[in-house]
Amino acid sequence: MGPHLQGMQHVSLRDYQAKIVSEVYSHIRAGRRRILVQSPVGSGKTRTAARFVHDGLSRALNILFAAHRKELVTQPRDTFAAFDMRAGIVKAGFDFEPDLPLQIASVQTLVGKLDAITTPNLIILDEAHHATAGMWAAILAEYPDAIVIGLSGTPERADGTGLSDIFEVMVEGPSIPWLIERGYLVDCDVFGAPDRLILSKPRGSDYDPSKIIKALERKGRDGDPLVRFQAQHKPGKRGVGFGPSVEFCEHQAERFQSAGFKAFCLSAATPDDDRDAILAGYETGDTDFVWNVDVIGEGTDIPDLEILIDCAKTMSIVRYIQRAGRILRPADGKICGIYEDLVGNVAEHGHPCIARKFSLQGSAGRVKASEVTEDGEHLSTRQCNTCFQHYPTAPVCKYCGADNGPDKRISKERAAEIRKLEKEELAAAKKEAAKVRLDEERACGSLQELQALGTRRGYAPGWAFKRWKTMGGRPKPAGPKFGLDGWPT
Ligand SMILES: [Zn+2]
Incomplete structure (x- = not known):
């Protein structure tokens, strides 16, 4: 040794x-x-x-x-x-x-x-x-x-x-569910804004911060992180906020301070000593809330955060899960974390505490078409129309008891099946209609009858004459058809 x-x-x-x-x-x-x-x-x-x-x-x-x-x-x-x-x-x-x-x-x-x-x-x-x-x-x-x-x-x-x-x-x-069941992690309750924040999928690697901020502003109080934090906050409960830009985070930190909270903003530019002091404040009670872009998104071990306010819509499952991980660590007196999702990340990526299957092949092997809608919403959770919390899919909300009725969303897989069926049915109906038209035409015994049929169908006047010629100028014999053996079929 x-x-x-x-x-x-x-x-x-x-x-x-x-x-x-x-x-x-x-x-x-x-x-x-x-x-x-x-x-x-x-x-x-x-x-x-x-x-x-x-x-x-x-x-x-x-x-x-x-x-x-x-x-x-x-x-x-x-x-x-x-x-x-x-x-x-x-x-x-x-x-x-x-x-x-x-x-x-x-x-x-x-x-x-x-x-x-x-x-x-x-x-x-x-x-x-x-x-x-x-x-x-x-x-x-x-x-x-x-x-x-x-x-x-x-x-x-x-x-x-x-x-x-x-x-x-x-x-x-x-x-994660296995770890929650055994007390190694805690569950979290997810609150969403009443209306989904609709943003078109970005062309770049992730959503455009300025569009997220504008969309939040349009939502008024529903998109206001301070209003949401005040609704959730109880003395001693500490929180973390993720914003789309450093300016947004600085602005929110100032607003939280004005409202009496010990709030700060961390960015990549924050000196190491300041960052350490702010994070240490969580333990001593000198920090209630920290706004950041993705500085404490991962790796940072802060045990007793309970409230997460997410204002940074992201396409990245990695960022989303790493963020949510901040409030899943158990602590004395902590029953569950509170995830305030102002931007629809939960709908896009599924509840933070569902079991996920990763593979070395990446996302291709992770998301099943049977588990998400065509819009990319996870079917494992749905949002209550009354209390706006996300709960495991069922008619009745587990938080407020409201009956939201059966879940009408369908999976991407089911939607594709239905489209295929519809296409097949449509093709069959078209084929059937064509057959009926042909039988009608064949039943016409004279050019005059064919012209009358063309008029009923709203065809151009020349149609009957052309059709009469292609039919050989004479109708097919009506009545029974005969098989090869000579007997009527
Ligand atoms: Zn509810």
């Missing part, structure tokens, strides 16, 4: 975390080198990673823990330190300690310093859905023999593509 390992604590795991670890190890034993672990936000991925680190250090491996954002390097360091596993941090402002077998680095910093650290045998990549092909090419070219374990709650890129270009195999953790 090396000098860095003395006093290293055993990392005990929950049953499902232990199962993940053993599945990863069996893949490694089977010769696989790039393994992705999918497990929901809040299921304790850093602790699971601590076990990989512990086992790796025990085997004298050099380990690199790579985070995609610079501010996410201190949290794993603290988690690992709790088990007496000391990590060097590769980041400006930290002493470089290349001799430590465990290094934590932000990917951006790392790409410029690949040869500065001891070649790792094991790379753990946090929030692996941010891995881009180019970045990976650089890292893997430098460390081709390393085993790579990726961690993600939402293993899909922003454009819906999967991570099969990097990972060979995916180990699936438990679902």
Whole structure:
């Protein structure tokens, strides 16, 4: 045992975390080198990673823990330190300690310093859905023999593509409903605005912030986050807001302050110390609410947020689930989170707490045509016409008891079936009508009769004469037809 390992604590795991670890190890034993672990936000991925680190250090491996954002390097360091596993941090402002077998680095910093650290045998990549092909090419070219374990709650890129270009195999953790049932996460109630915020699908990668803001303004009080927060707030309940732009967030933070809340705005430009102080305020009571664009969308471990106000409509399932994850962590006295969805993200992506199936192939394998409408609304939940909450699909709202009647929406799959049937029926009806017309024409015994038929049908005067000629100038014999054997059919 090396000098860095003395006093290293055993990392005990929950049953499902232990199962993940053993599945990863069996893949490694089977010769696989790039393994992705999918497990929901809040299921304790850093602790699971601590076990990989512990086992790796025990085997004298050099380990690199790579985070995609610079501010996410201190949290794993603290988690690992709790088990007496000391990590060097590769980041400006930290002493470089290349001799430590465990290094934590932000990917951006790392790409410029690949040869500065001891070649790792094991790379753990946090929030692996941010891995881009180019970045990976650089890292893997430098460390081709390393085993790579990726961690993600939402293993899909922003454009819906999967991570099969990097990972060979995916180990699936438990679902969110499973974790809620066992008390590892809490459920959340979703409140929506009375009218859906209708925005056309964007041409770019996501909805246009200025259009979202205009649409919210048009909704008046229903689109006002302060009104919604005041309706939900109780003393001691802390919240977080996601806005479409930094200006929007700053403006809302000022309005919340004017209304007496300790509210702040965080952006990528906020100095690290200020950000840390604002987030620490959640614990001390100096912060009630933080507005941000996607600064605390993921990775940030803040246990007791209860109210989420979402004003940033997004096409990204990753952003949506990562945001919702902020209010699903259990805390003393917390029964469930409150999701105030002002922009229709829940309708677009489904309730935050439904079970989702991810795959290395990305969104193509995730959303079934039987589970969503043609507009992309999830059928698993519907919005109550009385209290506007989203509840599991049933006639009666589980929150206010209102009877909303049967759910009239149909799935994309069913809509396609109906269209196909209609098309077939239409074709059959057309065929039948053509047959009736032909029989009528054949029944005409003279040009005069045919002309009378043409007049009844509103045809041009020349039609009867042309038709008479194509019919050979004489009607087909009316009466029984005869089969090949000579008998009437
Ligand atoms: Zn209701």
